[in-house]
Every structure is written in structure tokens, then in C-alpha cells.
Amino acid sequence: MAKKKNISQNDLISFYMDYVLTHNHKPNTVYAFAKDNNFDEQKFYEFYGSFEALEQSIFKVFFDNTIAALEKSEDYQSFDARNKLLSFYYTFFENLTANRSYVVHALQSHKNSMKSLKVLGHLKKSFTNYIEHLDIQTLDLKQEQLEKLQNRGLKESAWFQLLVTMKFWLDDTSPSFEKTDIFIEKSVKASFDLIDTTPLKSIIDFGKFLFKEKMHSN
Structure with missing residues (x-):
């Protein structure tokens, strides 16, 4: 043949x-x-230097397929950062579920230590780049070094949240993984509530006002 x-x-x-x-x-x-x-x-x-490189690319393909599906949606283009991330999560986990047997095989024995798992290396790079360009509102710190630290912290915390969700999904035995859907909704909402800059900005503005008033009174 x-x-x-x-x-x-x-x-x-x-x-x-x-x-x-x-x-x-x-x-x-x-x-x-x-x-x-x-x-x-x-x-x-022509494509890979080893099986390990191929394994890393599989999770990158899940990511790429997710982004390709989202970019076809007109609704997605009009969403704010929170709803874009929610859409990403739901679509990404649909891709994982469609390939659950392989994903469980690849991750099950490492599910408690996925943060340093090499097989997720390409996925992390693509996902944190996605987060960086999602236009999530953060504090304007007026200092380049602090801005870099803030952005790095945002990307790392978003990556950790994705890993935690993947671990929850691996353990989920509910029909159609409905508990994972609930977990996604609540965790994304909580994460955005935690980085909501509006209350903190109000406190900073109030502090500036008090400082100026004190200076004028002196």
C-alpha cells in the first residue's frame, strides 16, 4: 500500500x-x-520534533478552535471583557468535553500540580496573551514598573483560575457537566468583582480631594 x-x-x-x-x-x-x-x-x-511537542500543541489547538469559533460570532465582538471571557470559557470547555477521554488521560495524574505541567505550556502562552488583549479595566498607576507588575499579576491569576476550572471539570460527574457551567459563571463574576476598579477609584479620588483641601486650609 x-x-x-x-x-x-x-x-x-x-x-x-x-x-x-x-x-x-x-x-x-x-x-x-x-x-x-x-x-x-x-x-x-515537518511539524514536530518530538511527541512532547505534539502533546503541547493539542491543547493549543483546543484554544485556537475556541478563538476561531468566537470570532465568527457578531455578538461576541460587541461583548465587554467579562462576557467575552465567559464566552471563551464556555466554548473552550465545549472543546475539552468533545475530547474528554484524551484530556482526562493527559491530565488526570497531574491534576493537582497542573501549574507546572509542560503539556499546557503552549496553552498558557496563548491564553495569557488573550487575557492581555481583552481590555480588562485595571488601575491607571501612572508608573511603568507598577503597570507591568499589575498586568503580570492579572495574567497569572487568570491562568490560575483557568487551571482551577479545568481541575473542577476533571472531577465533575454531573450531567452535561452542568456544575462546571455554574462554576464558570460564578468564578468569572467573582474575579471581575475583585478587580473592579470603580470603588477603589472613588476612594483614591476622595483621598485626593481631602489632601487638596488640607493643603488649601494650611
């Missing part, structure tokens, strides 16, 4: 996920993996 010539990245991901779920472990070698799926080993290396 002639070997397949037109092998795409999505083909490799599909072959790999199918192999892992069928055998409950990764392929022993790229050569064996290519032979099992009837393509030249060289085709694998």
Missing part, C-alpha cells in the same frame, strides 16, 4: 490521540507511529 503523502498537523494530532486512547500510552517511537498510520517518518518532523 502506498504511503500517505498529504499529512497535516491535524492528521498527526488525530492519529496520536487515537493511538493513546486505544493503547493507553504514547507510541514507543516516531518510526512505529508513522508505520502504524502509513506515512513517512519524515512527515512527522
Whole structure:
């Protein structure tokens, strides 16, 4: 049988996920993996240097598919940051649920230590970049170094929240993972309430007013 010539990245991901779920472990070698799926080993290396790199790309593909779906929605384009993030969560977890067997296999044994899990490295980079460009309102600190610290803290806390939600979803046994949907709604609302700058801005403005009044009275 002639070997397949037109092998795409999505083909490799599909072959790999199918192999892992069928055998409950990764392929022993790229050569064996290519032979099992009837393509030249060289085709694998056109996309990936190792199985580990392929594994990282799978979660990045879940992210990319989520963004692609959201960008097709006119409603999403008009949403504020909170509702955009909610939409992201619901769509992203739909993607995870569609591939739950593989995701559980990849993460289950590490679900209590996912923060440093290499397989999520590409996902973290893409997600924190998404958060950075979501236009979430933060304090105007008027100082570049403080602004950088604030933005870094926002991205890291958003990433931690996503990991916590993924762990909750892994443990969720409710029908259609409805408890995860509730968790998403409440956690995103709580996180935005915590970074709501309006009350703090009012306090700062009031403090400035008192300071100015004191200066004038002196």
C-alpha cells in the first residue's frame, strides 16, 4: 500500500490521540507511529520534533478552535471583557468535553500540580496573551514598573483560575457537566468583582480631594 503523502498537523494530532486512547500510552517511537498510520517518518518532523511537542500543541489547538469559533460570532465582538471571557470559557470547555477521554488521560495524574505541567505550556502562552488583549479595566498607576507588575499579576491569576476550572471539570460527574457551567459563571463574576476598579477609584479620588483641601486650609 502506498504511503500517505498529504499529512497535516491535524492528521498527526488525530492519529496520536487515537493511538493513546486505544493503547493507553504514547507510541514507543516516531518510526512505529508513522508505520502504524502509513506515512513517512519524515512527515512527522515537518511539524514536530518530538511527541512532547505534539502533546503541547493539542491543547493549543483546543484554544485556537475556541478563538476561531468566537470570532465568527457578531455578538461576541460587541461583548465587554467579562462576557467575552465567559464566552471563551464556555466554548473552550465545549472543546475539552468533545475530547474528554484524551484530556482526562493527559491530565488526570497531574491534576493537582497542573501549574507546572509542560503539556499546557503552549496553552498558557496563548491564553495569557488573550487575557492581555481583552481590555480588562485595571488601575491607571501612572508608573511603568507598577503597570507591568499589575498586568503580570492579572495574567497569572487568570491562568490560575483557568487551571482551577479545568481541575473542577476533571472531577465533575454531573450531567452535561452542568456544575462546571455554574462554576464558570460564578468564578468569572467573582474575579471581575475583585478587580473592579470603580470603588477603589472613588476612594483614591476622595483621598485626593481631602489632601487638596488640607493643603488649601494650611
